[in-house]
Amino acid sequence: MSVAMKNTLLFVVVFGLIAATGFQQSWNVALGIVNMGLISAIMAMGVNMQWGYAGLFNIGVMGFVALGGLATVLVGMPHTPGAWAAVGPGMLLALFAGFAAIFVPILVYRRMRPGRRRAIAVFALLVLGFFVFRSLFDPAVKAIEAVDSARTGYLGGLGLPVLIAWPVGALIAAGAAWLIAKTALGLRSDYLAIATLGIAEIIIAVMKNEEWLSRGVKNVNGIPRPVPYELDLRADPGFVERVTNWGFDPVTASTIYVKLCYGALFVVVLLALIWLAEKALKSPWGRMMRAIRDNEVAAEAMGKDVTARHLQIFILGSAVCGLAGAMMTSLEGLLTPASYQPLRFTFLVWVMVIVGGSGNNFGAVLGGFLIWFLWVQVEPLGLWLMDWITAGMSDGYWLKDHLLESAAHMRLLTMGLILVLVLRFSPRGLIPER
Amino acid sequence: MDFLNAIVAFSNFVLIPATAYGAQLALGALGVTLIYGILRFSNFAHGDTMAFGAMVTILATWGLQGAGVSLGVLPTALLALPVGIAGTALLVLGTDRAIYAFYREQRAKPVVLVIVSMGVMFMMNGLVRFIIGPDDQRFADGARFIVKARDFKEWSGLREGLAIKTSQGITIVAAVLVVILLFWFLNRTRTGKSMRAYSDNEDLALLSGINPERVVMITWIIVAALATVAGVLYGLDKSFKPFTYFQLLLPIFASAIVGGLGSPLGAIVGGFVIAFSEVTITYAWKKVLTYLMPDSLDPSGLVQLLSTDYKFAVSFMILVIVLLFRPTGIFSGRAG
Numbered sequence: 001m002s003v004a005m006k007n008t009l010l011f012v013v014v015f016g017l018i019a020a021t022g023f024q025q026s027w028n029v030a031l032g033i034v035n036m037g038l039i040s041a042i043m044a045m046g047v048n049m050q051w052g053y054a055g056l057f058n059i060g061v062m063g064f065v066a067l068g069g070l071a072t073v074l075v076g077m078p079h080t081p082g083a084w085a086a087v088g089p090g091m092l093l094a095l096f097a098g099f100a101a102i103f104v105p106i107l108v109y110r111r112m113r114p115g116r117r118r119a120i121a122v123f124a125l126l127v128l129g130f131f132v133f134r135s136l137f138d139p140a141v142k143a144i145e146a147v148d149s150a151r152t153g154y155l156g157g158l159g160l161p162v163l164i165a166w167p168v169g170a171l172i173a174a175g176a177a178w179l180i181a182k183t184a185l186g187l188r189s190d191y192l193a194i195a196t197l198g199i200a201e202i203i204i205a206v207m208k209n210e211e212w213l214s215r216g217v218k219n220v221n222g223i224p225r226p227v228p229y230e231l232d233l234r235a236d237p238g239f240v241e242r243v244t245n246w247g248f249d250p251v252t253a254s255t256i257y258v259k260l261c262y263g264a265l266f267v268v269v270l271l272a273l274i275w276l277a278e279k280a281l282k283s284p285w286g287r288m289m290r291a292i293r294d295n296e297v298a299a300e301a302m303g304k305d306v307t308a309r310h311l312q313i314f315i316l317g318s319a320v321c322g323l324a325g326a327m328m329t330s331l332e333g334l335l336t337p338a339s340y341q342p343l344r345f346t347f348l349v350w351v352m353v354i355v356g357g358s359g360n361n362f363g364a365v366l367g368g369f370l371i372w373f374l375w376v377q378v379e380p381l382g383l384w385l386m387d388w389i390t391a392g393m394s395d396g397y398w399l400k401d402h403l404l405e406s407a408a409h410m411r412l413l414t415m416g417l418i419l420v421l422v423l424r425f426s427p428r429g430l431i432p433e434r
Numbered sequence: 435m436d437f438l439n440a441i442v443a444f445s446n447f448v449l450i451p452a453t454a455y456g457a458q459l460a461l462g463a464l465g466v467t468l469i470y471g472i473l474r475f476s477n478f479a480h481g482d483t484m485a486f487g488a489m490v491t492i493l494a495t496w497g498l499q500g501a502g503v504s505l506g507v508l509p510t511a512l513l514a515l516p517v518g519i520a521g522t523a524l525l526v527l528g529t530d531r532a533i534y535a536f537y538r539e540q541r542a543k544p545v546v547l548v549i550v551s552m553g554v555m556f557m558m559n560g561l562v563r564f565i566i567g568p569d570d571q572r573f574a575d576g577a578r579f580i581v582k583a584r585d586f587k588e589w590s591g592l593r594e595g596l597a598i599k600t601s602q603g604i605t606i607v608a609a610v611l612v613v614i615l616l617f618w619f620l621n622r623t624r625t626g627k628s629m630r631a632y633s634d635n636e637d638l639a640l641l642s643g644i645n646p647e648r649v650v651m652i653t654w655i656i657v658a659a660l661a662t663v664a665g666v667l668y669g670l671d672k673s674f675k676p677f678t679y680f681q682l683l684l685p686i687f688a689s690a691i692v693g694g695l696g697s698p699l700g701a702i703v704g705g706f707v708i709a710f711s712e713v714t715i716t717y718a719w720k721k722v723l724t725y726l727m728p729d730s731l732d733p734s735g736l737v738q739l740l741s742t743d744y745k746f747a748v749s750f751m752i753l754v755i756v757l758l759f760r761p762t763g764i765f766s767g768r769a770g
Contacts, residue, residue: 057545059552130739138735183754189545190476191757194687198750201684209743343559343680347552354549409563416556420533423550 007362007431014369021377028252031259033376034369038266039328041368044352045273045361046320052359052433053286054313055293057189060180060196062345063203064318067176068169068325069335070207070214075165076224076330077157080147083212084155087143091155091212094136101129144212154215162224166269166326173322174315176203181314186307200346207337214337221334227261230254262331269327270365273320277361289313290359321349343412348375351419357429366431374418375411382410435592440725442594446583447721452713453706454602454671457609460705461664462682463689464616464698465657471633471696472653473534475547480661480686482558485679486525487662488669489566491518492573499575507577509600511666518666523658529554530654538650555680562676571674576600594725601670612663613702616656620698625652633696681746685712688749692756694763703764708749716742 356367583595693700
């Protein structure tokens with residue numbers, strides 16, 4: 001069997017599994033899996049660029065995904081009129097002061113000669129900058145959060161079409177990645193891992209606590225959609241007539257229609273990304289990246305700028321993760337900072353990349369679909385398994401209750417098991433790098 | 435008088451909690467650093483190993499409590515600790531046999547082992563949630579306080595009270611004992627010396643007849659003991675919730691790296707550096723400052739440098755600063 005045949009077959013199997021969900025459970029569930037699978041595939045492609053092409057160990061995926069989500073709020077939501085009028089400029093000034101408080105000491109550090117005087121100067125500037133920043137920032141925050149805090153209490157967004165938020169999400173994530181890469185990219189792989197893990201936690205902490213920016217744990221809901229609303233569709237006589245003519249129930253048909261619209265948008269993005277990524281991987285640039293990954297010293301001796309290439313690929317991969325994050329938030333229509341969990345948004349994406357096949361774009365896409373399918377379906381499967389195991393036990397027996405209750409946690413166990421098994425028996429993944 | 439009040443407030447809200455927290459981090463970081471020194475990879479499953487150890491101990495504690503056994507003023511969990519250590523040791527030895535041993539034989543790159551440990555982390559996390567559930571569990575019993583705030587106020591006549599929780603006292607005593615035991619083992623016993631030799635130069639150690647599998651096995655057992663003690667102490671002091679143990683991974687790794695990965699002494703110092711920075715930067719200093727400053731200069735705000743939710747940011751900042759200026763950590767670990 002040729003490689004292409006095998007790979008096609010793998011994709012057919014995965015989509016067969018999803019289709020089976022459609023026949024067995026409902027097409028709503030199946031399309032939900034497809035849509036999140038598309039987003040997962042894009043996230044996996046982002047991580048694959050960093051790990052598969054260049055061997056960079058980034059476990060801060062969650063942070064970039066969350067930044068993408070924040071972008072949909074900043075771009076798509078209408079702005080809060082009172083807040084901008086009251087303190088918008090003050091806030092911008094405060095943020096500017098914040099940046100100055102970081103960059104001025106860095107400049108001083110670069111310009112002055114090493115020694116005690118430099119250390120004192122930098123430290124003093126940092127402390128001074130911090131207090132200046134806080135003195136401007138705190139009142140601005142208070143004022144913004146006071147504006148109608150039950151409904152808004154944050155700056156709001158620019159009120160632009162939400163599709164613009166997708167590239168903006170990628171840009172914001174890229175900006176954050178640039179900052180991180182500048183400080184942490186020179187470090188050894190495990191240090192980079194810990195550093196990115198930390199950054200992701202900090203980004204989530206900021207989004208949870210800075211209510212003026214993202215409403216924090218009060219969440220932002222009703223983020224505008226790029227596709228029609230179910231209720232509007234049901235109110236549209238033309239739509240209702242058409243679907244009833246085809247023999248569908250308007251309520252189900254409207255939800256499926258919306259999911260299909262999202263799916264179509266996501267497919268366009270995914271195909272464009274795959275096309276670009278394949279082009280890049282097959283170009284001299286892609287070969288250089290893999291050369292650097294396989295032997296940094298040799299590549300450097302050949303005159304390749306390893307640091308600059310690492311910086312480049314780290315930013316690109318993170319931008320793709322940010323894009324996926326923006327798409328996900330506009331699919332869900334709400335931003336809940338508390339829902340970002342590292343196991344779900346960082347480590348699960350890693351499982352996708354490793355299982356799919358690191359270094360291969362199609363592998364990452366396949367992994368994204370397969371692992372997302374399993375993530376959704378393991379829970380009912382676990383419940384079914386537990387039902388079967390406990391069938392012989394009498395009702396109310398403590399072990400039966402406990403097992404049934406714990407079935408929900410089968411997910412993590414299964415994902416870990418899959419990762420470990422794949423690493424052991426097929427370390428190059430389902431679709432290995434060519 | 436004001437000065438004494440300030441000192442008491444400082445001890446009550448900063449010194450004692452940070453010392454206890456630092457001891458817990460140090461024990462966790464010791465485990466990470468030992469694995470790094472002997473097995474040469476960063477073990478991401480360490481937080482969940484701690485959770486597993488704490489969980490086994492909690493189950494044993496409940497068993498003891500059910501049987502009516504107690505330690506009086508001390509928490510029963512101390513009595514259940516050996517069971518927890520044994521259970522965790524079995525688990526990590528099993529994981530080593532089933533998973534890590536294969537990669538050791540292949541001499542796989544450390545980063546592969548790190549990814550493998552991510553898989554193990556998932557599984558342990560799932561296992562703990564599967565057995566005990568994702569919710570908070572309380573298992574502390576015995577006396578809650580060694581020194582009560584009100585008793586202290588009456589005794590000293592100060593306005594500020596000083597409270598020392600039993601869990602804090604136990605944490606500090608236990609940490610000191612464990613560290614003394616560990617260093618005695620590493621420096622004085624034959625096995626400990628062979629471990630250090632293996633950590634310093636694997637090939638040389640193999641040439642001189644040290645059995646690597648034995649070294650690895652003993653390392654895992656020690657790590658299991660350290661992780662369980664750290665997990666139980668943290669659980670007694672705060673509360674047991676599987677997810678918080680996962681989140682401890684960041685400060686623990688920060689401690690180990692700040693101290694110098696692979697250096698046991700560094701892990702301890704790193705633990706306290708991280709704990710004290712976290713607590714001092716996120717503590718609202720208003721109370722202490724009002725005693726120290728003249729009335730006219732009373733601080734208007736809380737004088738809190740960062741809100742408590744940003745405590746991760748603190749360990750992270752220290753980590754980055756140390757890595758930028760002294761990449762091998764304070765005590766130059768083996769990771770250059």
